[in-house]
Amino acid sequence: MGKLEGKVALVTGAASGMGKSIAELYAGEGAKVVLTDFNFEGLESVTKDIVSNGGDAIAVRADMSEATDIENMIDTAITEYGTLDILVNNAGIMDGFEPVGEITDEKWDRIFDVNTKGVMRSMRKSINYWLENDKQGNIINVISTGGLNGAHAGVAYGASKHAVVALTKNSAYMYAQSNIRVNGIAPGAVATNIGHSMTNVSEFGAARTKVVQGVIPSVGKPEDIGAVALFLGTEESKFVNGTIITADGGWTAAF
Numbered sequence: 224m225g226k227l228e229g230k231v232a233l234v235t236g237a238a239s240g241m242g243k244s245i246a247e248l249y250a251g252e253g254a255k256v257v258l259t260d261f262n263f264e265g266l267e268s269v270t271k272d273i274v275s276n277g278g279d280a281i282a283v284r285a286d287m288s289e290a291t292d293i294e295n296m297i298d299t300a301i302t303e304y305g306t307l308d309i310l311v312n313n314a315g316i317m318d319g320f321e322p323v324g325e326i327t328d329e330k331w332d333r334i335f336d337v338n339t340k341g342v343m344r345s346m347r348k349s350i351n352y353w354l355e356n357d358k359q360g361n362i363i364n365v366i367s368t369g370g371l372n373g374a375h376a377g378v379a380y381g382a383s384k385h386a387v388v389a390l391t392k393n394s395a396y397m398y399a400q401s402n403i404r405v406n407g408i409a410p411g412a413v414a415t416n417i418g419h420s421m422t423n424v425s426e427f428g429a430a431r432t433k434v435v436q437g438v439i440p441s442v443g444k445p446e447d448i449g450a451v452a453l454f455l456g457t458e459e460s461k462f463v464n465g466t467i468i469t470a471d472g473g474w475t476a477a478f
Contacts, residue, residue, distance in 0.1 A: 225253025226457045231304040233257040233296065235287060235345070236314030238265030240415030241365060244449035245311055249456065250278030257300040259285035260314065287314045287341030288333070297348045306358065309456050310349045312342045312387075313365040316420040318377035320428030331379045338383035343390060350394070350403060359402040363455045364391050365448065366407045368471050372478075374435045377428050388467060395465030404464045406455050411471025412436075413443040441472040 232249045236242035238260035250256045250273045258273075260266040263284040270282040283299050285292040300307045315338045318330060346362055353360035369375035370384030388407060395405040451470050454460050469475060 225251070226453070226459070227309075228253035230254045230308040230456075231257070231300060231306050232309035232311060232456065233259065233300050233307060234311040234313060235259045235285065235296075235341075236365075238262040238269060241410065241413060241445045241448045241452075242311070242313040243269050244445035245313060245365075245452045246280065247273060247278075248446070248449045248453045249309075249311075250280055251276075252453065252457075254279075254309070254456075255304045256280040257283055257296065257303070259283045259296045261286045287345075288336035290344055293341060293344045294348060297345065297352070301352065307349060307352060308359070309361045309363070310345060311363045311365065311452060311456070312345055314341065315365070315367070315384075318380040319421050319424040320432060321377040321379065321423075321425040322428050322431070323378045325425050325428070326377065326379050334379040334383050335386075338380070339386045339390070342387050346390065346394060346405070350398060353403055354398075354401060360398075360404070361456060362391075362394070362403070362405040363452050364405070364407040365452070366391070366409050366467060368409045368411045368469065368475050370407075371409055371467070371469070372435075372475060374432050376432070377425065391467065392465050399464055404461075406460070406463055406465065407467040408448060408451050408455070409467050409469045409471070410443065410448045411469070411474040412439045412441075413445060413448060415445060438477075439472075439474050443470065443472055 232254045234246045237246045237258035266282040273280040283296045285296045367384045391407040
């Protein structure tokens, strides 16, 4: 029997990278998985692979900056599988390493719409569903070491991820007596395609962060983060709440 047998999980940004790995691991442990991403072609491919390997999964296109998409993905999970037990907020986009003097309102808003507001909206929808139906719930936010430190990206990405740390900790405390857990994962350097979302990279910002990038001890694999998300999704972590687990191969241990 799998560690997540009978559970229904929704994983955002599941068409590739860490989201893909998390969805595959969850399905392999018996969860019914709803995969979402704006890249529907990639999403369908991952979903088909999961099903062909004996898993139970469906694909739902969702842009995390769109409130209606977020409502729909959670409603679909509940309609198709009868409930929602675990929400994994993994979807996110990068800035271009811009410092505050260079960031535009348009890019700031876009980064926050996806990385922060989208997370808040999906958390709000899920938590209210659990509260209204007296159900246990579990939220895992894939954040970043950029949400703990100041030189891992530009100002917009860093600020958006710092905000998700606050979302995670506040919500964990607020709903701790309602059988709802909220935890986060702060990955360091991981081999994913998030760099594809970077545009108009700032020469100044990139140069300033170069020294920090230069001391990365190793680059992780998506499944390294998936393993942490699996732990947080199971009853093995039932007393873990409001915690941000850093998974960076020791990168930030020295500073």
